Amino acid sequence: MTLTTTRSICPFCGVGCGMGLRVEDNRVISVEPVPGHPVSQGQLCAKGWNAAFGVDPAQRITRPYKREGGHLVPVSWDEALSDIASQLKDFRDNDGPDSLGVISCARATNEDNYAAQKFARAVLQTPNIDHCARICHSPSVAGLAQTLGSGAMTNSMADVEQADLIVVWGADPTENHAVFGGRILRAKLNGAKLVVVDPRQTRLAKLADLYLPLTLGSNIALTNGLLHLIFREGWEDKAFLAARVDQVEALKQHVAAWTPERTAAVTGIHPALLRQFAELYARSPAAFLCYGMGITQFACGTNNVIALSNLVLACGQIGKPGAGINPLRGQNNVQGACDMGCLPNVYPGYQPVADAAVREKFSRAWNAPQPDKPGMTSLAMMHGARDGAMRAMIIAGEDPALTDPDQTEVARALKKLDLLVVLEMHLTETAKLADYILPVAAFAEKDGTFSNCERRVQRVRKAVEPPADCRTDWQIFGELARRIGVRGLDWNTSEAVFEEMCGLMPIFSAMSYARIDECHGLQWPCDAEHPDGSPVLHQTRFPLQANGRARMICVEAAEPAEMPDAEYPLAFTTQRLHFHYGCGSMTRCAPVLERETPEGLLFMHPDDAIALGLQQHSPVTIYSRRGEVDTCVELTPDLPPGLVSMPYHFHEAPCNRLTNTAQDPVTKMPELKACAVRVEKRSEA
Secondary structure, eight states, X not given: OOEEEEEEEOSSSTTOOEEEEEEETTEEEEEEEXXXXXXXXXXXXXXXXXXXXXXXXXXXXXXXXXXXXXXXXXXXXXXXXXXXXXXXXXXXXXXXGGGEEEEOOTTSOHHHHHHHHHIIIIISOOOOEEOGGGGTTHHHHHHHHHHTSOOSOSSOGGGGGGOSEEEEESOOHHHHSHHHXXXXXXXXXXXXXXXXXXSSOOHHHHHOSEEEOOOTTOHHHHHHHHHHHHHHHTOSOHHHHHHHEEOHHHHHHXXXXXXXXXXXXXXXXXXHHHHHHHHHHHHOSSEEEEEOHHHHSSTTHHHHHHHHHHHHHHTTOSSSTXXXXXXXXXXXXXXXXXXXXXXXXXXXXXXXXXOHHHHHHHHHHHTSOOOSSOOXXXXXXXXXXXXXXXXXXXXXXXXXXXXXXSHHHHHHHHHHOSEEEEEESSOOTTGGGOSEEEEBOOGGGSOXXXXXXXXXXXXXXXXXXXXXXOBOHHHHHHHHHHHXXXXXXXXXXXXXXXXXXXXXXXXXXXXXXXXXXHHTSEESOOXXXXXXXXXXXXXXXXXXXXXXXXXXXXXXXXXXXXXXXXXXXXXXXXXXXXXXXXXXXXXXXXXXXXXXXXXXXXEEOHHXXXXXXXXXXXXXXXXXXXXXXXXXXXXXXXXXXXXXXXXSOOTTSOGGGXXXXXXXTTTOOXXXXXXXXXXXXOSOO
């Protein structure tokens, strides 16, 4: 047989590595790195090397299924689509558009996500569209929008190699974004200083010049303490602040109370270490700050992001190479799903629903009146389903039954829906609850684009034909729209979808498939002013106010919503593992990856284990106020005593049965990173 190789993009984390798909007999048999790729530079991580297993048709859903008599049975596409379209139209016309919701997919292409939000808004006439950014980086979008005017990475990942200082805050790149983590290591070897801020002693923390093991949830206290020192010692960038930032004096007064002693009492960071970090960050010519869900997944997540932005602005570490504030996005196209408007408060290109002129623009473009209010978040949709207000939902490629907090309540809510339609490749925990499962094409079976975490839009190319009954998301939404009686989603190619969305999104207006190919990806904004894209944002002005200035905002420290007590004495947090991804639906198909970490584990400090009479791999039950989980203990000194941690990739040990639904008031981000638990030894293995 002839062996061919098709260039595409890795379907896992937000780094966006170049990947060659090696194909034989219409089957992806292996992958290879792409030499000279601007992001991955000829490298792949363990997940990327095993991507072929995740798209193997032998381990996938390849035909539509319908629930009959409590069981899922195969049906034809015609029956499935006709029945789904009929029910959706009935609910829309009789119960109202607010009774319907769509959750799109951060793993699907930009084209798929554009189609999903257009289907919700133009066909179902509902504003209820959201996706998993709600539980990862919605605070980044909201927080940075308030301070800078844009909620994405300000710099490129390659900028770590131009940085004098790299700060990794609440993130674990060598586990979650391994190829980018490797770039950080190379930059350190080449002379950059490295600071890590994290309650867990990550791999990078062990190599850092400074490691700050702050108390779980004390991020704002730490940033306010740093700012206190920076302003007190006169280390701030006075010229930058005078020229480009508002509300500086208010912030100075606000942080005046955060003395090193007070900060140390809250964060556990010694005043001398605090001062060392403050001076190093403020005086570095270029400091690259990146952060992850150790910042965002808190009930104060938006304020956490604002606090980091205050720190970056105070020191002028933005608008130049090697610097910036850089949220690391977890999934391969979570940035793109946000870009496409799969959020209840913005249209594609972050054009606000609250703006009447924007609503009129999309009403004309889609020939569909647009509601004058934002829709429900994904968690609000779950509450609506639980309470009977939500009648039907379409969930495309997400697994909230495993990845959302308080898993028991999520499953109960989904079961109460009159109609649950799931577009999926694998039989996930959410798919098991569906009334209809519609099989979708994998990334290797379709054309389109992904946006990585540095805003780089890259081409995804079809290497093989999908299994006979699998279709792309945009094709499925188009066919449902036609059967409901709405035109405008009847595209013939992914490029036609892309051209439509670029025509409606100023930040994509100069993009095309040809230009993306020519430039090896384009970073938005890519418009008439920036035809080759924008590797560094905010170089001369901030798109926040008419005067082009950024804004500092005072935020106050807050404890996690649930703290340890006598009944639940341990703090609990969540993490990812290097060898798995998301809900595990793709990586757990790979024997090599499954061998490395075959089950969920509870990570615990040896001192806590001794106190509880536990040893390595002792069977335990973990209890929280919301549920319980059985698993085994993994002893590690990387956690401080009193803090335990679990990964969320494993349906056998679903940590989100334990996590808290306390929410950030701005974004409704649940507090996945902090709750209180009790651990008890089980007698059986």
